[in-house]
Amino acid sequence: MVNTKEIEAMIKAHMPDAQVEVQDLTGGGDHYQLTVVSSQFADKGLVQQHKLVYATLQEAISSEAIHALAIKTYTPETWKTKSIC
Template identity: 75%
Template sequence: MISPQQVEAMIKAELPDAQVEVQDLTGGGDHYQVTVVSSQFEGKRLVQQHQLVYGALNEAMSSEAIHALALKTLTPQ
């Protein structure tokens, strides 16, 4: 199990300027809804933005600590 705070910390480690909101959808610590706002997404397609976040969470997702992730990415504008 991984906490919302850990998910947020992992994302911020890769995207230091990010504003991150994490919601545990099931209370079990393995299904999350995450909203990430970062200037690093500017000029990138949606799939590229998501790849940045998935890269930050790769270890947790590959170890199945996170089973499901609903992701919303935005630029500051």
């Protein structure tokens, strides 16, 4: 099991500019929802963006510390547009 702070730290270790929100969906410490905003997502499709996030969490996923993820990714520009709406 990993906690929300550890997940945030793993992502930020590979994506230092990332703004990360982590929610434990079940309270069991293995099903999470992530919202990640990073300039590293620029010029990448949704699948490539999600692959970047999965790569930062690969060890926790392969050890089954994380069982399920729901991921939302944004560039800083798309995040601003979302926040305005």
